[in-house]
Amino acid sequence: MSTTVLVVDDEPQILRALRINLTARGYTVLTAADGATALRAAADGKPDVVVLDLGLPDLDGAEVIEGIRGWTSIPILVLSARTDSGDKVAALDAGADDYVTKPFGMDELLARLRAAVRRAATAPAEGEQAVIETASFTVDLVRKTVHRDGTEVHLTPTEWGVLEVLTRNRGKLVAQKQLLQDVWGPAYATESHYLRVYLAQLRRKLEPEPARPRHLLTEPGMGYRFQL
Structure with a gap:
């Protein structure tokens, strides 16, 4: 079954180029x-991924x-x-995810599109502990899904991808390069600033004190560790 992409852009030549290349x-x-058309198309067309321009004429x-x-x-790719x-x-x-x-x-766009779709589709390995509980x-x-204080916390597919890799390796140091490759793909092995942004977002959503994390820990210069 083919992957459905919703492309949102007010420049006709970009819409046409992306439609031709993706098709x-x-x-x-x-x-x-x-x-407005994008929101209707997202609801009616049920795309697997959205490519979205920020500078739209109405919203x-x-x-x-x-x-x-x-x-x-x-996944939403801006x-x-x-x-x-x-x-x-x-x-x-x-x-947004990227x-x-x-x-x-x-x-590059196609590589990021594939990575976004891949992240959204990953499933846990058979026999793996399905539910991981921390104090928070x-x-x-x-x-x-992630719940905090009995309420589901909304994560983007990329935030989920980062959290999933860390929780599956709980207690272990996950090197920056490994985390980038697992979540974004081999072409992003040196993009460490991505991790700073996404770890900060996850801490804001999940940690009781984001500035003093208990579960999503940074090992300076090396990587990250998920601690129960």
């Missing part, structure tokens, strides 16, 4: 040129991300000409 590689492509891209995140955790780190953080905080800056290389939160590896 040629076996993807089913839905398109939208504004935020800000972050609003579209929040709208989609209100009911689904499908494609934007905005290079300011504040825009990137706002998009990631709204629930951020590609225009102009972009098609090979509970991780269910089968249902891909």
Whole structure:
């Protein structure tokens, strides 16, 4: 069954280029040129992944991300000409999984798209402990859910990917390079700033005191460790 991609961009030439390139590689492509159409297409078309431009004519891209995140955790890949780190953080905080800056290389975009879909599809190994409980939160590896104080915590697929790798290796040091390769793929082995952003987000959502984490620990210069 082919993967369905929803591409949202108000530039017709980018929509056309992405539709042609993705269709040629076996993807089913839905398109939208504004935020309202994108939200309808996401609800009606049930895409597996969304590629979203932030600069839309009717809604800000972050609003579209929040709208989609209100009911689904499908991967959202932001494609934007905005290079300011504040825009990137706002998009990631709204629930985006990755951020590609225009102009972009098609090979890089496709690699990130594949990685996003792969992260969303990973399932726990057979016989593995399915539910991991800490004093602060509970991780269910089968249902891909996290609960804190009895309430489900919404994680993006990328946040889940990072948490999943760490919880499966609980108590062990996971090297930065290994974590990047497991979550983003081999091409991202040196992008350590990704980990700082995502660990900070996970701590904000899960740790009682994010500035003094008890469970999601940094081993300076080496990697990260999940502690019960």
